[in-house]
Amino acid sequence: MPSLDGNLDRFIESTIPFVPAQCFSKTDLRSLRNAGAADLQCYYNLSDLWESFKEWSAYGAGVPLVLKGNEKVVQYYVPYLSGLQLYVDSSKLPSSMPRRAGEESDGDSGESASDDACDQVQAQSVLGSLGRLSLRDQPLQTGGYSSDDAEASNPQGHLIFEYMERDLPYIREPLANKISNLSRQFSGLKTYKSSDLLPSSWISVAWYPIYRIPMGPTLRDLDSCFLTYHSLATPSKNISDGHPGLLGTSRGRKVNDDPSHILCLRIFGLASYKFRESIWTNGIQQASSLSKAAKDFLHQLKVRHPDFDFFITHGS
Template sequence: MQSTNLECFLDCTTPVVPSQFLSKSEASKLNRLWHPWEREKVEFFSLSDLWNSFDEWSAYGAGVPIKVDAGEDETIIQYYVPYLSAIQIFTSNSALNFLREETDSETRDSFSDSFSDESESEKLSRWDGCSSEEGVFEHENALPFNDRLGNLYFQYFERSTPYGRVPLLDKISMLSQKYPGLMSLRSVDLSPASWMAVAWYPIYHIPMGRTIKDLSTCFLTYHTLSSSFQDTDNEDHNGFSKKKREVGEGIHVPPFGLATYKMQGDLWTSGRNGNDHEKLVSLLNVAGCWLKQLNVQHHDFNYFMGYRHG
């Protein structure tokens, strides 16, 4: 069965990351609140490999085949560039202590000093997710430890205009200079509350020449970073029929939530007798519920939804 335009977008922008397996001794030490399932083999990926999966997309854009005229069966390739929109990484006390020891003390001290003049209300608003600044992991600023949520190691919320942003891989490279855990942490080290949002902006399509309103649509995809949700749903992939992984194929990190901006017409919702529209509504609701559950104000999500804050 031929994929719809929405299915093609979700498939073509889903990262596929090299798979690794924990040793039995390491698997026995996993947090059972985060990894309650007994598995013969515990599969995981490293965050560095996840970011590297965005390498080509960050440089050239992700190509998505889109059927623009069902009657004439005309297909074009639309390219989208990924940008880091938001990220929160929650991990355990032991991992946090290790990262603190590994971080260069001079970098840590200078970054701590940069927030020394903040008022308490500014600190609270930053930890509530209302700031675009990175989070810090100093003891005096860290959130109280929660067994299920974990400790907040890092967070970032982008507030720049699309034209003022750098592609995802470049942004991560910049942020990891102060936060090496962005490269060294693994999906099994992260709590189920760890997530990221990727903003996808269209840049060009091949062949050129056609002006189609819906090709200006922007997307916001939400992805879990923790192994806790990995392969727990055997029925669907991106909300559609799940594709069986090939032998040796990497781990798929599909979006669990989605928001759109400038979506006009029915280019993205005309497939599967209305099922695509239902799926868009469902993915949007999940994204909104996720942010509400974590008490997060996500700037891009609010903008996409038309919320305006002073």
């Protein structure tokens, strides 16, 4: 494992989710080849991703930090679901599924709809009361973007699930608990694979500090909070390994003692709050670059992420 020069590097390395890689069957590979996607390498199950957050949600993710005077501590951060969008190819949706929540299907109603299709429609209609906030609801102040335009010319695919957190941090549920509750309304959160999703699918995790070891007096330098952004789709062989947001193989993590069967969801964007130079000095330029990457990505999708807006306007 390469040496980590700064505390931001240590934070990023310590909060990357690792999931078991799944191999395609011969039948799946033939289907992918026929669909023009034969360059997909492997996939992971979304259920495994949520499983990877369970321990962190309960106890926090330990991040080794070096303070002034080379004092070493382990700061623990709890993950919270901040934002999530799942996009799929609209041509692969069930024919009985409306393209928008509330639309009627061309086919027979009721009996022909699959359970997943019902879940997808329900997710889009229910999430309005659970925290949706996007430019489909609130146009860009600098342009004339409308919801009709979004549906007519969205190159990102069909949005089947969206969640944007707006609760204050102290009343939020840790990520694993939140996903468990949301999956009762949209079972696709547990059943979808990364290979089902388009590259525009993403998740943002909010990390808040809770305690450190060894314990000591409260340190304002350790109050920093972070948003990390991760791509959820399966990468392709023909995309550079250095491309931000792609899955990558692990370095030292093991599942069933075979590190080649692990994927990590690399961070492609980041935002920070209470980010003080005294402890994060070596990461200032990196944090700025990652923040711009997150901003550009959200702008490309035409989505407003409430936590990102807050971090950018209130961050140090």
